[in-house]
Amino acid sequence: MKKAQTEILGVVIIIALLLVFGIFYLKFSSNTSTLIPEMRTNIQTNNLLQALLKININNEPFDSLIYKCYSKKDCSTLNKELPKIISLSLNNETQYKFTISENNKAFFTLGSCSSGITANYPISKNGLIFDTNMLIC
Amino acid sequence: MTAHQSTKAQLEMNETIIVLFIVFIILIISIFFYYQYSISNVKKTGEETLTTSSSVLLSSIGSLPDISCNKENCIDTIKLLAFINQNKDYPIFDKKTITIEQVYPQPKLDKICTPILYNDVNFPTNCKKFILHKNQGSNPKIISTPISLYYPQNKQYGIGKIIIEVY
Structure with a gap:
């Protein structure tokens, strides 16, 4: 595989993982009101x-x-x-x-x-x- | 074009297709997780809204003009019975079972209060509950608050409990 393709794939994977982790963080960080x-x-x-x-x-x-x-x-x-x-x-x-x-x-x-x-x-x-x-x- | 160049081109095209396919899969997974998060957020907002409206109902039910005492923070038991008999309904009662339970004087019988029992000499100890609104359902969330009850027949006060079951 060409080097450029590999690097683009790596960037895409990192962005997707960041998105997923960000969503989970938002879900569990909300505080319940008292x-x-x-x-x-x-x-x-x-x-x-x-x-x-x-x-x-x-x-x-x-x-x-x-x-x-x-x-x-x-x-x-x-x-x-x-x-x-x-x-x-x-x-x-x-x-x-x-x-x-x-x-x-x-x-x-x-x-x-x-x-x-x-x-x-x-x-x-x-x-x-x-x-x-x-x-x- | 030599055979070697053609094969190389095909290989590179296949690599590109695989890369695009993997990117597409990752995008679908991300959209799926975001969708799940949105759905759970909407459900949570719905539950919070229901809890808030139930708490508002809990605070205001003792002040409903149909059942409250004229100048005090209490429920008039004769007005309460009349309201139950009229089968009146308010939209805010929807999806809830509302019961007013007598606590003091402590009832001796676990019965639903009716006009016949109300006119009996043993009232209020001959029955326990006034059912203001009934709703069928399972796994209710229960909230309650004490309330003063007024008995006009002997001009005395007791203590009751407003119990709201939310479905």
Whole structure:
């Protein structure tokens, strides 16, 4: 085979290989966006917190249970019922942290989660403002 | 032209043909791989679009005027039953099964809620699910979110879960 033909063939092969590798690189280098999953977690966190604050547990309104936990240090109903309610509302493997504070001091905490999507909602009861915070990992 | 020159010319022509043939094969292989890449890209874009629209539906379904409470972020259970009975359909429900499951108070029976069960004294613990829209299919992708449920008959709230299965 003539030298020129061989060299042209070599160049063509190199270009074709580069094209193929380039296509595979483009295919596997694309990053998956986390925007949609974060938006869903945001919705879950907000909805769960707002839903919790409206319910009655053992015929007691939630804000009364919070006040009872703060003033009489009786958090037994919250400790017993809330974990069940929250785990039923979320997927089993979802980790969360629910905190109630008064004047920036947390007096009730449930769950363990260090970072994630958070929702806050204040509640007023008997002249006091309680901050409720739900964090979903 | 001598016989030798003729043979040489033929050989060189054959070499050229072989070279062109190999180049042609490489081109076809490259086009084939590019086509595969384009097809998978289009499928991925389609899946992302479906996921996005499902997430948008998840965030907005609790605000549908047909089923939502008037001033709060919750679903009115009587409006929900009425909506289900009317068999209304929205285009955004397409290719999805949408269920609203009662979580608290925890239901004792795993039944679909109907107007008869709704009017029973044991409601809401006598049934578990409201099926807003049903679609047949396999291997669904499931997304869900908690939602507040309002029971107008006793003016109380519960917790439910909106579950969307996307096919």
